[in-house]
Amino acid sequence: MPRLIPLLASLGLSLLTANAAAAESPRQVIIDQDAFGPATSNLQAVLMAIQAPDVKVLGITVESGDGWCRENTQHTLRMLELIGRTDIPVAAGPDLPLLNTPQATKLWEARYGKLAYKGAWTEAWPKNSVVPRSPPHAADVVPPMAEGAPKLKARPEAAADFLVQTVRAHPHQVSIVALGPLTNLALAVKLDPELPSLVKELVIMGGSFSPQPPPGGSPFASEYANTPRLEFNFRFDPEAASIVLHQHWPQLTLVPVDPTTTTYLGQSTLDTIGKAGTPVARYLQRYGQAGYPLWDEMAMGLWLDPALIRQQRTLSVDVDTDHGAGYGNTLSWNPGLNPGLGETSAKVVFKVDDAALLQQFTQLMQAPTPRR
Amino acid sequence: MPRLIPLLASLGLSLLTANAAAAESPRQVIIDQDAFGPATSNLQAVLMAIQAPDVKVLGITVESGDGWCRENTQHTLRMLELIGRTDIPVAAGPDLPLLNTPQATKLWEARYGKLAYKGAWTEAWPKNSVVPRSPPHAADVVPPMAEGAPKLKARPEAAADFLVQTVRAHPHQVSIVALGPLTNLALAVKLDPELPSLVKELVIMGGSFSPQPPPGGSPFASEYANTPRLEFNFRFDPEAASIVLHQHWPQLTLVPVDPTTTTYLGQSTLDTIGKAGTPVARYLQRYGQAGYPLWDEMAMGLWLDPALIRQQRTLSVDVDTDHGAGYGNTLSWNPGLNPGLGETSAKVVFKVDDAALLQQFTQLMQAPTPRR
Numbered sequence: 001m002p003r004l005i006p007l008l009a010s011l012g013l014s015l016l017t018a019n020a021a022a023a024e025s026p027r028q029v030i031i032d033q034d035a036f037g038p039a040t041s042n043l044q045a046v047l048m049a050i051q052a053p054d055v056k057v058l059g060i061t062v063e064s065g066d067g068w069c070r071e072n073t074q075h076t077l078r079m080l081e082l083i084g085r086t087d088i089p090v091a092a093g094p095d096l097p098l099l100n101t102p103q104a105t106k107l108w109e110a111r112y113g114k115l116a117y118k119g120a121w122t123e124a125w126p127k128n129s130v131v132p133r134s135p136p137h138a139a140d141v142v143p144p145m146a147e148g149a150p151k152l153k154a155r156p157e158a159a160a161d162f163l164v165q166t167v168r169a170h171p172h173q174v175s176i177v178a179l180g181p182l183t184n185l186a187l188a189v190k191l192d193p194e195l196p197s198l199v200k201e202l203v204i205m206g207g208s209f210s211p212q213p214p215p216g217g218s219p220f221a222s223e224y225a226n227t228p229r230l231e232f233n234f235r236f237d238p239e240a241a242s243i244v245l246h247q248h249w250p251q252l253t254l255v256p257v258d259p260t261t262t263t264y265l266g267q268s269t270l271d272t273i274g275k276a277g278t279p280v281a282r283y284l285q286r287y288g289q290a291g292y293p294l295w296d297e298m299a300m301g302l303w304l305d306p307a308l309i310r311q312q313r314t315l316s317v318d319v320d321t322d323h324g325a326g327y328g329n330t331l332s333w334n335p336g337l338n339p340g341l342g343e344t345s346a347k348v349v350f351k352v353d354d355a356a357l358l359q360q361f362t363q364l365m366q367a368p369t370p371r372r
Numbered sequence: 373m374p375r376l377i378p379l380l381a382s383l384g385l386s387l388l389t390a391n392a393a394a395a396e397s398p399r400q401v402i403i404d405q406d407a408f409g410p411a412t413s414n415l416q417a418v419l420m421a422i423q424a425p426d427v428k429v430l431g432i433t434v435e436s437g438d439g440w441c442r443e444n445t446q447h448t449l450r451m452l453e454l455i456g457r458t459d460i461p462v463a464a465g466p467d468l469p470l471l472n473t474p475q476a477t478k479l480w481e482a483r484y485g486k487l488a489y490k491g492a493w494t495e496a497w498p499k500n501s502v503v504p505r506s507p508p509h510a511a512d513v514v515p516p517m518a519e520g521a522p523k524l525k526a527r528p529e530a531a532a533d534f535l536v537q538t539v540r541a542h543p544h545q546v547s548i549v550a551l552g553p554l555t556n557l558a559l560a561v562k563l564d565p566e567l568p569s570l571v572k573e574l575v576i577m578g579g580s581f582s583p584q585p586p587p588g589g590s591p592f593a594s595e596y597a598n599t600p601r602l603e604f605n606f607r608f609d610p611e612a613a614s615i616v617l618h619q620h621w622p623q624l625t626l627v628p629v630d631p632t633t634t635t636y637l638g639q640s641t642l643d644t645i646g647k648a649g650t651p652v653a654r655y656l657q658r659y660g661q662a663g664y665p666l667w668d669e670m671a672m673g674l675w676l677d678p679a680l681i682r683q684q685r686t687l688s689v690d691v692d693t694d695h696g697a698g699y700g701n702t703l704s705w706n707p708g709l710n711p712g713l714g715e716t717s718a719k720v721v722f723k724v725d726d727a728a729l730l731q732q733f734t735q736l737m738q739a740p741t742p743r744r
Contacts, residue, residue, distance in 0.1 A: 094565045098470065098558075099611055099693065101618075103713050158563045161533065187562055190555075191530045193466045239471055239611060246473075321471065323694050341475050 026056040028173050028200075029303070030166055032159070033060065033296065034180030035075045036067025036119070037133065038147040038287035042179055043079050044265075044361070045205075045296035047280060049177070050085055051364040052304055058166050058174060059089040061159035065180035065236050068120045068139045069093055077150035083279045087372035091155040091162035093184040095139040097237030112325045116223035117232050147287055160187035167198050177203045177303050178244075179296040181233050186240035189247050201251035205299035206233035206241065207317065207330040209348065214262040220293050221261040227329075231257050234319045235328030241319040246342045253306075254317060254346040255299040256330065263294040263354050269362055276366040284365055294357060301357045302349060308360065311351035318343040398428040400545050400572075401675070402538055404531070405432065405668065406552030407447045408439025408491070409505065410519040410659035414551055415451050416637075416733070417577075417668035419652060421549070422457055423736040424676055430538050430546060431461040433531035437552035437608050440492045440511045441465055449522035455651045459744035463527040463534035465556040467511040469609030484697045488595035489604050519659055532559035539570050549575045549675050550616075551668040553605050558612035561619050573623035577671035578605035578613065579689065579702040581720065586634040592665050593633040599701075603629050606691045607700030613691040618714045625678075626689060626718040627671040628702065635666040635726050641734055648738040656737055666729060673729045674721060680732065683723035690715040 029049055035042035049057050062073045073092045080086050102121040109115060125133050134143035142149075155162055163184060167174050176199055178185055185202075189195050196202075208231035213221040223230075234241040267290040274285030294301070302308055316338030320326040335345070401421055407414035421429050434445045445464045452458050474493040481487060497505050506515035514521075527534055535556060539546050548571055550557055557574075561567050568574075580603035585593040595602075606613040639662040646657030666673070674680055688710030692698040707717070 094562050096565075098562060099615060101714060107713070158536075160563055164530075183562075187559060190466050190470060190559055191532055191563075193468075243471060321695070341479070342473060 026054055027175065028056045028058050028170055029175045029177055030058050030163060031060050031300075032063065032163075032176060032178040032180060032184055033072075033076075034063050034065030034067065034069075034119070035072045037289070038075055038079060038145070039284055040066065040289055041292055041294070041296040042066065042072075043076065044284070044288070045177075045179055045300040046076070046079070047083070047284075048297060048300045048304065048361060048364050050083070050088070051280060051367050051369060053367070053370055055304070057088050058170070059091060059162055061091050061093065061162055061184050062154075063093040063159065063180050063183045064095055064097070064120050064139070065233065066119045068137075069095055070140060071142045073154050074142050074145060074150055075147070077152040077154065078145060078147050079283065081150050081152050082147065082283050083369055085369065085372060086152050089155050089162070090152075091157060091159040093159040093187070097181060097183050098186060098239045100237055100239070108323075108327060115230075115235070116227075119232060119236060147283075158187070159184040160191055163188040164192045164195060167195055168192070171198045172200055174199055175201045175203065175303060177300055179205045179299060181236040182206070182240040182244045183237045186237070186243040189243060196247040196249045199249060201253070202249045203253045203255065203299055203303045204244070205255045205296050207231050207254055207256035207348075209256050209258050209330060209332060209350070211256075211258045211261050218261055218293070224257070229326070229329040229331075231330060234330060238319050238321050238328040241328075242321050245318050245344050245346075247344060249344065252344060252346040253302065254348045255302060256348060257295070258350050259352045260293040260295050260298055263298060263352075263357065265292055265294055265297070265358075265361075266290050269358065273362060273365040278366075278368055280365060280369050294361065297361050298352060298357060301360050302352065305360060308353045308356050309349055309351075310353055312347050312349045314345055315348050316343050317346045317348065398426055399547065400428050400430050400542055401547045401549055402430050402535060403432050403672075404435065404535075404548060404550040404552060404556055405444075405448075406435050406437030406439065406441075406491070407444045409661070410447055410451060410517070411656055412438065412661055413664055413666070413668045414438065415448065416656070416660070417549075417551055417672035418448070418451070419455070419656075420669060420672045420676065420733060420736050422455070422460070423652060423739050423741060425739070425742055427676070429460050430542070431463060431534055433463050433465065433534055433556050434526075435465040435531065435552050435555045436467055436469070436492050436511070437605065438491045440509075441467055442512060443514045445526050446514050446517060446522055447519070449524040449526065450517060450519050451655065453522050453524050454519065454655050455741055457741065457744060458524050461527050461534065463529055463531040465531040465559070469553060469555050470558060470611045472609055472611070480695075480699060487602075487607070491604060491608060519655075530559070531556040532563055535560040536564045536567060539567055540564070543570045544572055546571055547573045547575065547675060549672055551577045551671060553608040554578070554612040554616045555609045558609070558615035561615060568619040568621045571621060573625070574621045575625045575627065575671050575675045576616070577627045577668050579603050579626055579628035579720075581628050581630050581702060581704060581722070583628075583630045583633050590633055590665070596629070601698070601701040601703075603702060606702060610691045610693050610700040613700075614693050617690050617716050617718075619716060621716065624716060624718040625674065626720045627674060628720060629667070630722050631724045632665040632667050632670055635670060635724075635729065637664055637666055637669070637730075638662050641730065645734060645737040650738075650740055652737060652741050666733065669733050670724060670729060673732050674724065677732060680725045680728050681721055681723075682725055684719050684721045686717055687720050688715050689718045689720065
């Protein structure tokens, strides 16, 4: 930096100006997610980044998780069409996680009990489900889409290749916000083991430590009473999560389900947003799915504004890849008690300013969509 | 095909001629391997394909296994320089398997006993080792090479990407002969789940069923007396092996260690080869490592000439990915007894015409190297 100062001075710039310019340049992000329908928590989080005026979304990578990768990709592409941001590239991953399968999961359930939620692998939706979903189907089926099918196509390259190429094109500049199972990111770090060192930071929505139900209870928190360490994203592809949590990321923030149990997106918020009348507002009012916690929105909201974090701890984190009762469970240790087998250290978020998060979300969704 | 006949006739070709031409066109192969030094079993198998007049080697992909990937890649590149075939592309994979690590392996050994061989992760070579090896070292170290360091560079893309691109460029035409841990191939099928259906056939050197020591014993067979299902390639990256064995390959031949225990490459064979005086013969005479079974040479020899197979059985095959005593062990079932969780069916080779294999090897190594 000292060598830069004379150059900057000769250009009539002060160091302060140069730093300010750097801070003002758009933050660059790749979002990795598993949207199963229009305007789900996943896509609402994606929209937060797209709507943020100081953020450039370099691309969206998609995996199987809440829905199958192929349907998730279609919903993502259609969302981009409807809001007029077809310039954002989308790249898809494989149908299946690294090793886990629907069949293996059924056998596990026969031995250890039913999982509360299996995403794309759920055999039947409960009748009292908050949000109607397409009936369960095969990986290569894309059920009719309420919002219409997209003409826009995904990139030809695999999501993992897209991640590598995009980070390599902007070394140390790109944040990755990962909102689904970590299949794509695990493949990317194995394709290019230098990738983590070239990323600016990684934010993961995943893991479960000891979530407490909110006052009055919540259908989304009750499952953790018996399985406090079992969270869907990590459980869907435990091996991928463990691979990602064995890399050295310059900065890693983990947003587990713990701080999300007190959040809630109600219809009144969607109605408020709808009044803005923009394409994004109309998309949310029409397809937005009220009745969920702000899972992925929280991870994105904290990447956008870390000041919303109220409580966090630095912990060593891994995922159980043994195939017994604990398969996919979050493992964590206070610093110094971890086994030291390469597992990483993460800033784990436990409490967030819920009201400020909802306000941030609402304001972003009401704002005009930045041009490409 | 019927629509082709008038076209062929108009060109003065009979269908017979066209078919014969197709059969005569070179067989195309990608070799995936883990050579730890010059003219090891791995590179000798690679040379067999290069030397075969009716074969085109489309590329060589390299992984960690017997040695670290980086040193393996350097030995491979140098071999290509010394024999004048720098046109053959080489692409490298990651330093580490998908999940397995040297540290995890040491902990496993503390609980379940020492592994007879750990390739790149071996802490110290036995004093009575058949072949001198460089002392164990870190993944990013390439010890001084007896044959000299190469100027030739590996391709910039990852081995898995190279596999996908090369198979996609020649759909249904490419055989893959995989001689080491299956890290690269597992990544490739997860990057492009259609890859297996686009490959012509896959031959794997790996797995162990119930190897018997040859009359008089063999230092390379004794380890199987206590661990008949434990073989190095599968054990080094069990998750990768299991991923590969859960794909639907048009044709899959598995060459386990079982038929290799009766084979042996002696110094007299290398001396015989050396008399040919070609660059390949000189390379083998100078750096060839006598005293080993023909492990990888057998897999390549059977791909080149399946008539050498004396006994084979079709079995369902998988690899144990539980982290207990059996981690990495070969699992197999007679048809119909397999669990049906997606594990594949393979033609497993149990006996080979050893004399004919050695003759095939010798003749190929004495032949002139086909031009690029």
